[in-house]
Amino acid sequence: MVGLGRMGANMARRLARGGAEVVGFDSEADARAALVGTAGCSTVDDMEALIHALPAPRIVWLMVPAGEQTEETLAALTPRLLAEDVIVDGGNAHYKDSVRRAVELASYGVRFVDCGVSGGIWGLEQGYALMFGGSPAAARAIEPIVKLLAPTPDRGWLHCGPSGSGHFVKMIHNGVEYGMMQSLAEGFALMKGKAEFGLDVAAIAEMWRHGSVVRSWLLDLTAEFLRADSGLADIAPIVADSGEGRWTALEAIEQGVPAPVLSLALIMRFASQGKGDYTDRLLAMMRNSFGGHKIEHMAESSGKAK
């Protein structure tokens, strides 16, 4: 397991609990230290030691951030591997990068699996949903590991198709996640906004969990944090976005297939980040220009702008 952050470390723990012997590596000494003492897990201090610690054919599972770090890790790792070794990229790489990497690694005889991993901080206990792409031989090689990481050995994992398809399916999964999150959030905002009914949105979330059409894991999580604090006044109204929401919107454009809700859910995050503030300033000035409508200045606007 290369990359012992929140995801990688917990996946190493789940594998070890399932009976696997896991060798962990992270370029950060602190991350390595956090895994020491976990039964079934050992750590090594560099890539060279990692290679020597594993019996051939090796399975090296990467849980490092997509982009440069994945690229660098692969560059360091690949020349050290032998034919029939397998690299699994469990990060959120763009699927086109994964298609390219599979071809590049094939020239070394190294097998490559692109694996989307869902489950976040709950995966250690509940298991991870795993969607992966690669050759049948590579898929077969990682199957025993996949079965330990998944919620149960026969559920929550799928060899989706050729290289790239795992990260593609994970990308769409995250795109859908954006839309479902935004849908729930907008609905709760409209209930919170209905002062005349004095609604207890935490109780409503809990009630919807049972028998309603919108019951879902995202609703379960929402019910839990609303129970602790339904006002959320201390939470800054800023929603980050990572690559996959954007890539899903771009994929829709590339295919020429309408995915307006997934795209808009992403765009609303940009708005939450204040990236529409200049637009809103322009609009305020236009109204002022043609109609003399009042504009507010920053000192009066109680910090709405981000």
Place this chain on the structure above:
Amino acid sequence: MVGLGRMGANMARRLARGGAEVVGFDSEADARAALVGTAGCSTVDDMEALIHALPAPRIVWLMVPAGEQTEETLAALTPRLLAEDVIVDGGNAHYKDSVRRAVELASYGVRFVDCGVSGGIWGLEQGYALMFGGSPAAARAIEPIVKLLAPTPDRGWLHCGPSGSGHFVKMIHNGVEYGMMQSLAEGFALMKGKAEFGLDVAAIAEMWRHGSVVRSWLLDLTAEFLRADSGLADIAPIVADSGEGRWTALEAIEQGVPAPVLSLALIMRFASQGKGDYTDRLLAMMRNSFGGHKIEHMAESSGKAK
């Protein structure tokens, strides 16, 4: 139980299974006949007989279509009831109608409960999510019935607040449902559209059910119908909408609170109904006018227009 359609008849059955004695009425003889023979359920042939069959204080639960039919049923029923009788409107009325009706019925001393019911055809077995508004006394009166209809006696029901609040919460629930459905559908369309990966969308839906962030009851249903037929070529691409999606969008405008994804999910249904065809014809003609771009005529367009 007044209104023995798909919802009302199954709710009567669930109540009877729970040990309640249910008297059913429907203006359609066929609907009445379908309930005959269900243990614990009897039927009557008119409203007068219904009143006489029930001990006071009566609880009359309406499962009739919102709008005119609900209005007519209430008009026929109300003068026959006594003080402390309770009418529950389990249909999908607009919450403002329910606020008005509660006031009107109060002048007869009749208690009114507006109750949103979710669960569809699955409610008979799994129970219904029930969200209701009304006075504390009215809410207390229907509690024993609510506990039989809900998935479990202590889960899946909530007295949300004053009259109107039940139908308001149900309206928002359905608005959220539109957004979640559209999110899932757009994601699966992008996977189906990715011919190069030859993805098995049915297998992906099934896999996502376990350990993924998007697991949900709507995904469970999607996995089930995709397993039977993932191409859906025989399903006309037309999505109906009922009142509550529209009302949610209007509520957002009334409150001045952004609910763009819920609103757009609704608007995409209008597009699916062909209500944007004239717009699209105009756009085709504009492109033709300024750029000489080709237009298709209806005979060539393979029936895209609805």
